[in-house]
Amino acid sequence: xxxxxxxxxxxxxxxxxxxxxxxxxxxxxxxxxxxxxxxxxxxxxxxxxxxxxxxxxxxxxxxxxxxxxxxxxxxxxxxxxxxxxxxxxxxxxxxxxxxxxxxxxxxxxxxxxx
Amino acid sequence: xxxxxxxxxxxxxxxxxxxxxxxxxxxxxxxxxxxxxxxxxxxxxxxxxxxxxxxxxxxxxxxxxxxxxxxxxxxxxxxxxxxxxxxxxxxxxxxxxxxxxxxxxxxxxxxx
Numbered sequence: 001x002x003x004x005x006x007x008x009x010x011x012x013x014x015x016x017x018x019x020x021x022x023x024x025x026x027x028x029x030x031x032x033x034x035x036x037x038x039x040x041x042x043x044x045x046x047x048x049x050x051x052x053x054x055x056x057x058x059x060x061x062x063x064x065x066x067x068x069x070x071x072x073x074x075x076x077x078x079x080x081x082x083x084x085x086x087x088x089x090x091x092x093x094x095x096x097x098x099x100x101x102x103x104x105x106x107x108x109x110x111x112x113x114x
Numbered sequence: 115x116x117x118x119x120x121x122x123x124x125x126x127x128x129x130x131x132x133x134x135x136x137x138x139x140x141x142x143x144x145x146x147x148x149x150x151x152x153x154x155x156x157x158x159x160x161x162x163x164x165x166x167x168x169x170x171x172x173x174x175x176x177x178x179x180x181x182x183x184x185x186x187x188x189x190x191x192x193x194x195x196x197x198x199x200x201x202x203x204x205x206x207x208x209x210x211x212x213x214x215x216x217x218x219x220x221x222x223x224x225x226x
Contacts, residue, residue: 031212042203042216043158050212058115090157094146096212101146101165103207103214105157 003027006091006106013081013113021076021109023091029104032074034066035090037108043090049074050096078111086113116141118206120217128225133191135220137204140185141213144206147180147187152201152219161202162189194224 005024013019023032030051035043047056049068063085065077078085088110094103117140127133139147145166150158164171164178164187171178177190191198204217 031214033214035216042219045213045215048212048214055211055213092214094207094212094214096146096207096209101207101209102160102163103146103148103205104160105150107157 004091004093004104004106006089006109008109009107011109011111013078013111015082015113016080019078019081019111021078021089021091021111023074023076023106024072025093026072027093027095027104028071029093029095030071031094031096032068033090033092033094034064034074034076035092037088037090046076081111081113083113086111116144116206116208116213116215118204118215118217120204120220122220123218124221124223126223126225127194129194129196131194133189133194133198133222133224135189135202135204135222136186137188137206137217138184138186139206139215141206141208141215142185143208143210144185145209146207147178148205148207149176149178149189150203150205152203158203191222194222196224196226198222199224 033048034046037043046060067075088108091106120137148163152158180187207214
């Protein structure tokens with residue numbers, strides 16, 4: 001049973017055309033993350049929500065935004081995708097409580113910019 | 115800022131040998147340390163994890179050790195098999211911030 005679900009699995013967008021990636025979870029985890037992963041590299045944290053608190057990484061471009069309307073859903077908005085934004089985007093969730101922590105990933109969305 | 119260093123970046127072993135991957139973390143408040151296996155084109159898959167109140171954990175051929183004083187943790191795979199070939203990532207999570215940071219990854223190749 002899928003616990004962290006990302007849609008779509010593959011997304012093709014035009015250069016400069018806004019695109020939204022979505023993530024949902026059935027785990028009731030309090031933390032949700034967005035990572036960008038390019039070929040042969042580690043997942044790079046873009047931002048995460050700790051409950052409703054938004055935490056942006058210092059080096060995340062302004063072009064990337066996120067929304068978390070409720071516990072189960074989180075969205076990644078790319079306002080003006082460039083060719084350099086083509087990557088796998090991974091959503092993850094964790095239950096960040098001491099001694100009871102776990103973290104899982106969705107299947108990822110592979111973004112192509114044309 | 116928070117950082118996780120992972121070594122080696124590539125590791126080649128003969129089938130049946132052991133493989134060891136090492137990570138160090140910078141945030142002393144980190145308290146959860148998962149290890150992920152990622153095959154080409156797929157998501158990182160959690161293979162084992164360890165919490166800060168435990169020094170060692172084993173699951174069949176996989177074990178993880180944690181040294182909180184040195185801020186160091188390691189993955190040990192025994193009796194390696196060709197299907198163990200993949201990229202392995204360590205990570206560190208700090209519960210009070212929720213931040214989950216990855217190491218740079220290790221490409222493990224197990225030769226038949």
